[in-house]
Amino acid sequence: MIRLAVAGAAGRMGRCVLELASRDPRFEIAAAIDRDAERTFPACDVLIDFTDADGTMAWIDMCERRRVSMVIGATGHDELQFARIAQAAEVIPIVKAANFSIGMQVVLNAVGRIAKELGEEYDIEIVETHHRHKIDAPSGTALTVVDQIKQSRDRQGADEPGAPPVIGGVASPLVGGTKVVFGRHGKVGKRPKGQIGVHAVRMGEVVGQHEIHFSGPGETITVRHAAQSRETFAAGALRAATWVVGRPPGLYSMPDVLAEE
Ligand code: NAD
Secondary structure: OEEEEEEOOOOHHHHHHHHHHHOOOOEEEEEEEOHHHOOOOOOOOEEEEOOOHHHHHHHHHHHHHHOOEEEEOOOOOOHHHHHHHHHHOOOOEEEEOOOOOHHHHHHHHHHHHHHHHHHHHOEEEEEEEEOOOOOOOOOHHHHHHHHHHHHHHHHOOOOOOOOOOEEOOEOOHHHOOOOEEEOOOOOOOOOOOOOEEEEEEEOOOOOEEEEEEEEEOOEEEEEEEEEOOOHHHHHHHHHHHHHHOOOOOEEEOHHHHHHOO
8 A cells, every 4th residue: 555645635636635545445644734734744655745836845855855755736836946856856756747637648748749730820829727726827737838839849940049938027947948928918019920828817716727729820729628626636646646656766747657557
């Protein structure tokens, strides 16, 4: 049995993971930890982190010291926090994904291919919608979509290295040379070729929705993914947890998990 710890246990995702794991004979719940329990850490094989970017930093130290594998579902990490995760992955195995749903992995593959085939004649706009409680924007999934498109463009040499991305007027370390605009406001001028627009909508209790629009001469393609229940993320995180235990140190992704099962 896999001894499982869940950080962020009182949150929406943490509760869902615990609920699924408690019905799954592969897991023994060793710890359900929220903010006030940071100093206690029981013996366990893997920790699933659904806290937030700062929470990851608190738990990654602990996991590294105790050689506990990690599944990181929390999002919103900045460049330094990403670097810390990569550093810890030299010591322990870590699966990190901004979106653990299986359907989103299919979407990510599809949008990379579509962007590559359509080229820069087609404008790309990403619209993500989440519940009113979400604290980071845009979503980690939207950033992963940007990354996927950027990689597919890089492969065909369409990217322009050195061109600073525009993120509310601040260059982002996350998107390399791709011209990304996070929302638009004021006299923004004509849309430049190759730009990717990213927009975050926050309302009600929407679990998570992503629309990726590709618009060119006389046509628009829209790829849409809507999560109706948090179970889809929780099940993916548990799948990653069973996969990561016993792996060599490294920073793994959901495609790694799915490829080797
Ligand atoms: P939430 O606010 O409902 O829950 C977060 C919980 O973490 C809270 O109970 C909070 O008290 C706790 N917490 C914060 N810091 C902590 C710490 N240092 N130690 C222990 N507990 C701590 O948020 P949520 O909707 O459950 O989402 C959690 C995270 O997961 C967010 O970053 C969200 O973007 C991300 N998320 C990822 C996926 C995915 O598939 N990867 C899916 C949904 C949400």
